Amino acid sequence: MKVAILQMEGTNCEEESYMAFKEIGAEPEYLHLNLLRPGMLEDYDMLFIPGGFSSGDYVRAGAIFAARLKAKAWNELRKFVEAEKPVMGVCNGFQVLIELGLLPGTDGISDVPEAALATNESNRFECRWVHLKKERDSIFSANVPDRIVLPVAHAEGRFIASPRVIEEMEAQRQVVFRYIAPDGSKPDYPWNPNGSINDIAAVVNSYGNVFGIMPHPERAFFWYQHPDWTRIPRNRGDGYYVFESLMRIIEAKNR
Amino acid sequence: MKLRKITDGVYEVSILNATEEELEEINETMGLALSIEEMKKMQEFFREMGREPTDLEIHAIAQGWSEHCSYKSSKPVLRKYIFGIPSEHAMIVMQDDAGVVEFDDEYAYVFKIESHNHPSAVEPYGGAATGVGGIIRDVLNMGAKPMALVDPLFFAPPNYDGKLNPGIKHPRFLLNGVVAGIRDYGNRVGIPTVAGMTYFHEDYVNNILVNAGCLGVVRKDKIVRSMVDAPGIKLVMVGGRTGRDGIHGVNFASKVLSEKSEEEKQAVQLGNPILKEPLIHVVLEANDMGIVYGMKDLGGGGLGSVVGEMCHAGGVGAEVHLDRVLLKEPNMAPWEIWVSESQERMLLAVKEENLPALEKLCKKWDVEMSVIGESISERRLRIYWHGEKILDMPLEFITAGVEYDRPFKIKKVERVQELPPEPKYHNVFLRILSDFNVASKEWIIRQYDHEVQGRTVIKPMQGIIGFESHGDASIIKPVHSSWKGIAITTVANPHIAKLDPYMGALYTVDEAVRNLVAVGARPSSLSDGLNFGNPEREEIMGEFVESCRGLGDAARVLGTPYVSGNVSFYNEAFGKNIPPTVVLMAVGIIDDIRAAVSSDFKRDGNHIYLVGSTAPDMGGSVYYRVLGAKSTVVPEVNINKTKELSEKLLKAMSRGLVRACHDISHGGLAVALAEMSMGGDVGAEIDVGAMQHMRSDFKLFSESPTRWICEVSPEHGEEFASLTGAVRIGTVSGDSLRIRDGARWLFNVSVEKMRTVWRGALRAHLG
Amino acid sequence: MLKATIVVKLKEGVDDPEGKTIKHSLNLLGFEPVVRVNVARHYEIFIDAPREEGEKMIEEMLRKLLINPVIHEYEVRVEEI
Amino acid sequence: MLKATIVVKLKEGVDDPEGKTIKHSLNLLGFEPVVRVNVARHYEIFIDAPREEGEKMIEEMLRKLLINPVIHEYEVRVEEI
Numbered sequence A: 001m002k003v004a005i006l007q008m009e010g011t012n013c014e015e016e017s018y019m020a021f022k023e024i025g026a027e028p029e030y031l032h033l034n035l036l037r038p039g040m041l042e043d044y045d046m047l048f049i050p051g052g053f054s055s056g057d058y059v060r061a062g063a064i065f066a067a068r069l070k071a072k073a074w075n076e077l078r079k080f081v082e083a084e085k086p087v088m089g090v091c092n093g094f095q096v097l098i099e100l101g102l103l104p105g106t107d108g109i110s111d112v113p114e115a116a117l118a119t120n121e122s123n124r125f126e127c128r129w130v131h132l133k134k135e136r137d138s139i140f141s142a143n144v145p146d147r148i149v150l151p152v153a154h155a156e157g158r159f160i161a162s163p164r165v166i167e168e169m170e171a172q173r174q175v176v177f178r179y180i181a182p183d184g185s186k187p188d189y190p191w192n193p194n195g196s197i198n199d200i201a202a203v204v205n206s207y208g209n210v211f212g213i214m215p216h217p218e219r220a221f222f223w224y225q226h227p228d229w230t231r232i233p234r235n236r237g238d239g240y241y242v243f244e245s246l247m248r249i250i251e252a253k254n255r
Numbered sequence B: 001m002k003l004r005k006i007t008d009g010v011y012e013v014s015i016l017n018a019t020e021e022e023l024e025e026i027n028e029t030m031g032l033a034l035s036i037e038e039m040k041k042m043q044e045f046f047r048e049m050g051r052e053p054t055d056l057e058i059h060a061i062a063q064g065w066s067e068h069c070s071y072k073s074s075k076p077v078l079r080k081y082i083f084g085i086p087s088e089h090a091m092i093v094m095q096d097d098a099g100v101v102e103f104d105d106e107y108a109y110v111f112k113i114e115s116h117n118h119p120s121a122v123e124p125y126g127g128a129a130t131g132v133g134g135i136i137r138d139v140l141n142m143g144a145k146p147m148a149l150v151d152p153l154f155f156a157p158p159n160y161d162g163k164l165n166p167g168i169k170h171p172r173f174l175l176n177g178v179v180a181g182i183r184d185y186g187n188r189v190g191i192p193t194v195a196g197m198t199y200f201h202e203d204y205v206n207n208i209l210v211n212a213g214c215l216g217v218v219r220k221d222k223i224v225r226s227m228v229d230a231p232g233i234k235l236v237m238v239g240g241r242t243g244r245d246g247i248h249g250v251n252f253a254s255k256v257l258s259e260k261s262e263e264e265k266q267a268v269q270l271g272n273p274i275l276k277e278p279l280i281h282v283v284l285e286a287n288d289m290g291i292v293y294g295m296k297d298l299g300g301g302g303l304g305s306v307v308g309e310m311c312h313a314g315g316v317g318a319e320v321h322l323d324r325v326l327l328k329e330p331n332m333a334p335w336e337i338w339v340s341e342s343q344e345r346m347l348l349a350v351k352e353e354n355l356p357a358l359e360k361l362c363k364k365w366d367v368e369m370s371v372i373g374e375s376i377s378e379r380r381l382r383i384y385w386h387g388e389k390i391l392d393m394p395l396e397f398i399t400a401g402v403e404y405d406r407p408f409k410i411k412k413v414e415r416v417q418e419l420p421p422e423p424k425y426h427n428v429f430l431r432i433l434s435d436f437n438v439a440s441k442e443w444i445i446r447q448y449d450h451e452v453q454g455r456t457v458i459k460p461m462q463g464i465i466g467f468e469s470h471g472d473a474s475i476i477k478p479v480h481s482s483w484k485g486i487a488i489t490t491v492a493n494p495h496i497a498k499l500d501p502y503m504g505a506l507y508t509v510d511e512a513v514r515n516l517v518a519v520g521a522r523p524s525s526l527s528d529g530l531n532f533g534n535p536e537r538e539e540i541m542g543e544f545v546e547s548c549r550g551l552g553d554a555a556r557v558l559g560t561p562y563v564s565g566n567v568s569f570y571n572e573a574f575g576k577n578i579p580p581t582v583v584l585m586a587v588g589i590i591d592d593i594r595a596a597v598s599s600d601f602k603r604d605g606n607h608i609y610l611v612g613s614t615a616p617d618m619g620g621s622v623y624y625r626v627l628g629a630k631s632t633v634v635p636e637v638n639i640n641k642t643k644e645l646s647e648k649l650l651k652a653m654s655r656g657l658v659r660a661c662h663d664i665s666h667g668g669l670a671v672a673l674a675e676m677s678m679g680g681d682v683g684a685e686i687d688v689g690a691m692q693h694m695r696s697d698f699k700l701f702s703e704s705p706t707r708w709i710c711e712v713s714p715e716h717g718e719e720f721a722s723l724t725g726a727v728r729i730g731t732v733s734g735d736s737l738r739i740r741d742g743a744r745w746l747f748n749v750s751v752e753k754m755r756t757v758w759r760g761a762l763r764a765h766l767g
Numbered sequence C, D: 001m002l003k004a005t006i007v008v009k010l011k012e013g014v015d016d017p018e019g020k021t022i023k024h025s026l027n028l029l030g031f032e033p034v035v036r037v038n039v040a041r042h043y044e045i046f047i048d049a050p051r052e053e054g055e056k057m058i059e060e061m062l063r064k065l066l067i068n069p070v071i072h073e074y075e076v077r078v079e080e081i
């Protein structure tokens, strides 16, 4: 499975992501936005938008990345999504997918954003680990246990959308992960680290092939990346299982 | 001042026949910050040449001779004490912009700490951000990938309510601005800020300190030197454009802060991480391709110092065409271009045949470059401006600079210690927990991405998710295929150093060792950030000499060399000087990160041991400050003991005997226990009766060096105690910290209560 | 030459954490009568184009980059300079 | 009740990386005639105080929290609402 990891100035989680794909047997390749030419996307089986601060997140997190990607390859991107090839965005990548209108994608693809990842309620960038509850299976979550921990590191992650969009998302069961308190109860700050509506941490579009997640699975790929590994032994990092879920597609491809 | 126009933007300055007053006037008008002796030396030189200098030539010399570039006050002292400490592993020591030390057979690590004090005092956000930007370049120009940042910071207390001198900003404003600057720059370039310190002392009210350190890793065969050693190599500027911003930053750093500093807008820059991030890619990819012949970043001193130092180091000269430098604004004079310290710029030396490859890389990353000249075999510097030669001097004269053996005076403080009555333990313990130097720094730490790049395997906050408390050092795992790790910590203790700079320096080295050993790492090497007042004052120079002597004595015994460092003088404002502030960025190696130890208590029922011995020396302690009691009796460090005990403890750790470990520092034993409890969300029952005989409060709050608390499972207790000579002082248990001295109970505070107090104290005054 | 001044605000009803934080800090600093703070982004964009063309361009910039309609509203003022 | 609208800008001569990045992005997006972008911070501060007192307060707020005179200049407009 050939995975395009999109890059531009300020994306900076691409190396961890590259390694994660490599480890599960995919063929990741960096693709710089400046080198993206017509027809190039077609060659890939999956598109991945990594975390970071594309263009400094000036204007708004992910906005410049999204606008530039849209200007360069909107039609191809639409085709990619409509062909139901997987598209995944982590953190800044999630922000880009929202700004592109590819997520929440309650009704496929939207030409204008239908949601926002707004400034955290705490008004601060925060780097911390959170507890997550898996709400559904998808090609991105099939192998993930029901409860995991992952790190977040963002200043703009508060998921907002109109009541109508939220309702549709919930009705179509598009929420893949929610923040949760360690005892399983409804999370207050900091368990919900940004104030997202309905504690939304990750969503998938209505087709099931575009996935955005604020926490960083690629930073929790190995057990020793967990903050509490000196307390709790694990064989793998919890983020590994997100990538492992994608292996099914790889295997299908290889068959 | 007599000028004669030579060409657009270039003047000849008459100095050959200038009187002393006229030289002084030139010095002032041109903003050179030179002494009269230095002005005369320059005059002498041009008299010998038999011609008047251009303004560019004068600026070039002033820049080369500035304190910041030439280390004129500090060199002789550094040479005597700090340089040349033998080490098996050090590869490049105190030569290039950052030190290089062997990591394993294939890789080396590269690091340095630097100050950015004056710019941060004037504009905290931009000053701190560009401080981070600058130190990243120092590591990058060795060809290394930057992997970790640290940020030791020094302020007056955030609740300071004294009078502020004109132009001085409140510590709260400064702290918020500095943290935001480091956060926005570090996070955006994608380098984790893994450690730091946030220190409070009233004497920083006029003059904050912002130090920043960076560590990177490079394959040994890819190390790039900051030199050009052959003629005909092209000199290429890559990255940001050159502007009027940052003109005279170097001279600014060598000047005392005053009311007027606010107006020195030109020395203030905000920094552009979104230029730096792709620049890092360009440089590292070019280095991977093997097309970088030599490289140096443009930091203090700008293009002038870089071209000069790079060619001087390689024994060649250079020819530069200043009109080829890409500018932010038109109509800049050549001297402005030469001395500008605009951010995000690197100078690469590249062979002509490799220029196209570099151009291609720059294009991909949308980074600008320009070939501005080349190296020549003659050891001279020649500068051209639209074809006209406007500078022609031997490099030696510009770069060699001057040195001073400044007079110094060592002040002896009489050793006295008040003995206050015993306190109410419960209250005083909570007051210590909420002392700003003890209280949680979580609000700061979490604003920095300390995990980007995915290498941070021991984090700055340690424990159960959501309950973490302070750790001693962070560990990164730099090489995917190896379990070997690099531990990083920063330390300083200005309260102790102010009473006794020599012992303060020893104490600081000891604390560096303590922190590294606490996570299971063997101390490897050090970078020294020396922040002092005005060296023209004899007592300040005395503090500097004594500090360096202490640093040298300590490191020589330990075998940990100083491989890089930085001196910041003139931290003086309104006649007040900062306390002597020796900041160390210390690096340790752990052979297998799976053996690393964190500070949080792990399991109810485990035994608690104290390693090391305690003395009743309370000078500089948090406890005495909280009580308002006076002591000048600072803790005594025996560095041989530091070495011996740390080796024993490392041995116990390598046998897997230690479940948790924390060194004892600010606030003493009681605070260390509290932090271990909070991180593990579990209490402890402690009896300090087994310690040497002394007052109970001294047992709890003494900050004696070379001590750790270790958690050990019961079955390993005996082995651990016999290896380290530790005494057992208690058991992990319950949900409160309960401490007695023999039969007498001192206090009992719930973990919950400790956490509320410890977390809230500093937080209440921030953001 | 055109100068467009664009103020991008959060829509009424969208929580403004930055405004809240600043209000809180101001209250702490002793400015108790401060009851509310709103924070907006303010752009000055200089465009070398005739008025009509410039105005169309601004419309487009807003749509393509400067705002997210889910949370933002905006004001634009264009002057010839 | 007073409403103060405050715009805090960078002084001429202070290089603005944010404005430059946005300008560059707009050019890349095809808005070539954009020659310059300045970014400023825009505050609306609501103060429950009489005019004179409120105005003094605003002066002080600016000095203590909202600006650094080394790099910033500002405009203030106060209305009674």
Ligand SMILES: Nc1ncnc2c1ncn2[C@@H]1O[C@H](COP(=O)(O)OP(=O)(O)O)[C@@H](O)[C@H]1O
Binding pocket: B151, B152, B153, B193, B194, B195, B196, B197, B198, B437, B441, B444, B445, B448, B459, B460, B461, B470, B471, B472, B473, B474, B490, B491, B515, B665, B666
């Ligand atoms: N300004 C800062 N930036 C990053 N980390 C910080 C900062 N201040 C404190 N820390 C982190 O907080 C923890 C405790 O700091 P400190 O109290 O100085 O520890 P110690 O006394 O063990 O040196 C360390 O992990 C340190 O790296």
Ligand SMILES: [Mg+2]
Binding pocket: B471, B472, B515, B662, B663, B664, B665
């Ligand atoms: Mg410590």
